[in-house]
Amino acid sequence: MSTQSFASHSPAAPLSAARVAAFAGHHAEHCRIEVVGATGSTNADLLARVAADNVSGKSPSALTAPTLLAAEMQTAGRGRAGRSWLSAPSAALTFSLAWPFSVPLQALVGLPLAVGVTIAETLADFGVAVQLKWPNDVLYGGRKLAGILIETATAPDQQVWAVIGIGLNIALSEQLQQQIGSRSANLPPAAAQDRDLLLAALLTALARNMQQFASAGLADFVERWNRLHAFAGQQVLILDQGKTLHQGVALGIDHIGRLLLQTEPGSTPITVMAGDISLRPKQG
Ligand code: ATP
Numbered sequence: 001m002s003t004q005s006f007a008s009h010s011p012a013a014p015l016s017a018a019r020v021a022a023f024a025g026h027h028a029e030h031c032r033i034e035v036v037g038a039t040g041s042t043n044a045d046l047l048a049r050v051a052a053d054n055v056s057g058k059s060p061s062a063l064t065a066p067t068l069l070a071a072e073m074q075t076a077g078r079g080r081a082g083r084s085w086l087s088a089p090s091a092a093l094t095f096s097l098a099w100p101f102s103v104p105l106q107a108l109v110g111l112p113l114a115v116g117v118t119i120a121e122t123l124a125d126f127g128v129a130v131q132l133k134w135p136n137d138v139l140y141g142g143r144k145l146a147g148i149l150i151e152t153a154t155a156p157d158q159q160v161w162a163v164i165g166i167g168l169n170i171a172l173s174e175q176l177q178q179q180i181g182s183r184s185a186n187l188p189p190a191a192a193q194d195r196d197l198l199l200a201a202l203l204t205a206l207a208r209n210m211q212q213f214a215s216a217g218l219a220d221f222v223e224r225w226n227r228l229h230a231f232a233g234q235q236v237l238i239l240d241q242g243k244t245l246h247q248g249v250a251l252g253i254d255h256i257g258r259l260l261l262q263t264e265p266g267s268t269p270i271t272v273m274a275g276d277i278s279l280r281p282k283q284g
Pocket residue numbers: 078079080081083084085086087135136137144145146147148167169180181182183184185277278279
């Protein structure tokens with residue numbers, strides 16, 4: 001760890017790839033760490049590099065190792081199904097981690113849930129207790145603190161990659177929160193005093209847990225996810241483009257990450273696949 005790591009730091013200080021690397025633990029030793037000022041979407045950038053030709057060595061930007069790309073500002077941050085993820089310079093951590101997997105693409109369906117657990121457990125180390133909303137949101141005080149967008153691609157050499165995009169709110173202005181429309185949250189300031197340190201902790205935990213997911217799938221994460229479940233035992237609606245598909249009591253997730261929903265008291269729960277559906281607490 002370098003001596004500069006100990007200097008007092010402000011949340012508005014620019015991200016530093018060198019400091020993130022200095023803080024990162026051994027699980028992330030083999031990860032490349034890159035920081036850019038502004039870009040459209042870190043997920044889009046890494047996906048383009050997965051598609052680049054790494055076979056003939058023609059493309060210097062092609063990915064050859066797990067790669068973290070963090071941006072001070074994303075101008076076209078993405079959510080699921082073409083939705084937008086908004087942020088402002090230095091007001092968030094917006095980053096993506098491209099990770100190579102030696103499993104078929106379909107084995108990655110539970111990955112967003114493992115990533116949610118990873119974010120929640122890391123934030124707990126920073127003194128912040130968050131909860132998870134199925135399938136891909138991190139809530140703080142019932143409001144959305146972070147979003148997860150995982151996109152997968154196969155490289156020209158047939159390597160399967162997951163690009164794990166995360167947006168974590170740190171200091172969104174009131175105005176931006178209003179623009180977002182849905183209920184959003186910022187991290188408590190004490191936890192985000194040093195964004196490099198937080199990013200390094202997230203990278204280290206992600207690297208450790210991606211290795212665990214690659215060897216054992218979602219198995220090690222199911223109980224952990226269910227302990228963090230924001231709506232356990234509560235009445236919820238499952239919506240598809242605003243239309244109610246199901247309603248019932250959210251019980252938790254099953255071994256492959258489907259939501260278990262009890263639609264009638266005493267009945268066997270149904271399983272709900274993520275797809276492009278949304279979960280909302282039932283009012284009243
Ligand atoms: P749903 O809540 O319906 O399940 P989702 O959580 O899957 O949707 P995503 O696609 O992950 O939604 O994220 C995009 C949505 O998140 C946007 O439509 C907007 O409502 C909200 N959003 C956008 N930017 C932010 C932000 N910085 N913080 C919190 N919420 C945001």
